[in-house]
Amino acid sequence: MLRRCCVVVMLALVLAAAGRSWGARQPAPKIEILQPQTGQALGGLVDVRLKLPAQLSGPVYVGLGGPPWARLERVPDASEGRVLLDSRMVPNGPQKLIVKTPNKRADAAVDVTVGNPLQVYFSDLHSHTGYSDGVLLPSVAHDYARNVSRLDVFTLTDHLEYVDDTEWLDIREAAWDASEDGKFVSIPGLEWTKKIGHINMFDPPTNRWPADLAGFYQAAADAGVVCKFNHPGDGTKVLEGLAYSEVGDRAVELMEVRRASEEQAYLLALKLGWHLAPDGSDDTHGPTWGSRFAWSGILAPGLSKRNILDALKKRHCYSTLDRDCILRFKVNGAVMGDIIAEPTQTVEAVVTVRDPNPGDTIDKIELFEDGTVVQTDEPKAVGRRWTVRRTPQAGRHYYFVKITQADGNLLWSAPVWLTVKEK
Ligand SMILES: [Zn+2]
Ligand SMILES: [Zn+2]
Numbered sequence: 289m290l291r292r293c294c295v296v297v298m299l300a301l302v303l304a305a306a307g308r309s310w311g312a313r314q315p316a317p318k319i320e321i322l323q324p325q326t327g328q329a330l331g332g333l334v335d336v337r338l339k340l341p342a343q344l345s346g347p348v349y350v351g352l353g354g355p356p357w358a359r360l361e362r363v364p365d366a367s368e369g370r371v372l373l374d375s376r377m378v379p380n381g382p383q384k385l386i387v388k389t390p391n392k393r394a395d396a397a398v399d400v401t402v403g404n405p406l407q408v409y410f411s412d413l414h415s416h417t418g419y420s421d422g423v424l425l426p427s428v429a430h431d432y433a434r435n436v437s438r439l440d441v442f443t444l445t446d447h448l449e450y451v452d453d454t455e456w457l458d459i460r461e462a463a464w465d466a467s468e469d470g471k472f473v474s475i476p477g478l479e480w481t482k483k484i485g486h487i488n489m490f491d492p493p494t495n496r497w498p499a500d501l502a503g504f505y506q507a508a509a510d511a512g513v514v515c516k517f518n519h520p521g522d523g524t525k526v527l528e529g530l531a532y533s534e535v536g537d538r539a540v541e542l543m544e545v546r547r548a549s550e551e552q553a554y555l556l557a558l559k560l561g562w563h564l565a566p567d568g569s570d571d572t573h574g575p576t577w578g579s580r581f582a583w584s585g586i587l588a589p590g591l592s593k594r595n596i597l598d599a600l601k602k603r604h605c606y607s608t609l610d611r612d613c614i615l616r617f618k619v620n621g622a623v624m625g626d627i628i629a630e631p632t633q634t635v636e637a638v639v640t641v642r643d644p645n646p647g648d649t650i651d652k653i654e655l656f657e658d659g660t661v662v663q664t665d666e667p668k669a670v671g672r673r674w675t676v677r678r679t680p681q682a683g684r685h686y687y688f689v690k691i692t693q694a695d696g697n698l699l700w701s702a703p704v705w706l707t708v709k710e711k
Pocket of ligand 2: 518
């Protein structure tokens with residue numbers, strides 16, 4: 289009896305396996321992407337339309353190269369589905385519009401290009417809780433940063449050396465829990481804290497990092513983690529005098545610049561060859577996350593984790609001691625933080641600065657060329673658009689602006705780097 293049972297079970301298994309392989313030979317149900325078309329330029333809300341095969345049931349999702357995913361709605365009594373996809377939630381540039389279905393072999397994709405205007409999001413990228421030498425807990429810090437300070441972007445960066453594995457898990461969970469695309473983005477972080485200097489990491493994949501500087505640069509570059517030099521003083525006493533590292537330059541994209549001494553460090557770093565954006569973060573150790581004295585304006589097409597991480601990687605940000613002053617700076621059409629690859633003959637810098645508060649006058653705009661002020665404008669107004677043309681000698685150059693408000697508040701843009709070719 290037992291033997292007969294075994295034979296029956298084995299026969300059933302063989303038949304089941306055969307059934308699976310027959311199924312595998314059937315052609316995959318084919319999805320047709322009706323809209324958008326290959327190579328199409330997308331912006332704002334995108335009307336995605338698909339033709340769905342009858343044999344495909346279950347949910348279908350659409351995304352631009354990844355999250356956020358939008359669920360397709362089926363048109364009643366038709367084989368079509370459609371959804372409005374917000375292209376502002378993903379970085380500008382080439383993207384794949386991806387269709388995910390319950391049958392992996394039916395998944396489809398089409399190449400498109402996304403282009404949306406950049407908005408400014410105010411952020412604090414350096415702060416602590418009681419998990420290192422600050423106070424209270426990550427969930428409390430996030431609640432404060434989002435609802436009291438009303439930040440757009442927040443990053444907790446407790447000292448790596450204090451944080452145990454359980455706390456690191458909680459730091460990440462608190463960040464993901466508090467994040468809501470379109471409203472508030474939190475990126476989990478850690479502060480590499482050594483005698484030689486302090487460096488923030490954004491969204492690091494691990495809390496285990498080499499203790500030596502060269503090893504750290506290499507590990508961060510390999511992991512593709514965006515880093516920031518913290519409180520550099522005048523730059524001469526930290527991180528081996530900010531000695532240039534080609535490997536480090538691949539990972540470190542920002543430096544805290546909030547006062548005159550740090551401006552000196554910034555000028556030194558740029559002169560040594562680093563490609564860095566200035567950052568204004570509070571480094572708070574108290575319970576006032578994101579509302580002390582300095583912020584970063586991050587330029588991104590929309591408020592999503594993907595966009596913010598991408599903007600930090602591209603150095604699309606400025607440091608500001610004013611909570612809501614909007615600063616834009618372009619050179620030859622490139623956004624602050626960009627490195628223009630194609631050599632150029634002419635240099636045209638455009639500064640747009642506007643403070644929404646009627647009393648917050650812009651006193652002075654200084655244009656820096658290779659670390660020296662070469663032109664100054666004195667708007668004595670809350671807003672100004674200023675265009676400057678330069679004709680530097682052949683070779684490599686970089687440009688950024690510093691803004692001084694009547695109340696003494698300062699702003700620094702990220703530079704644009706370029707090469708001027710021989711005449
Ligand atoms: Zn520090
Ligand atoms: Zn710190």
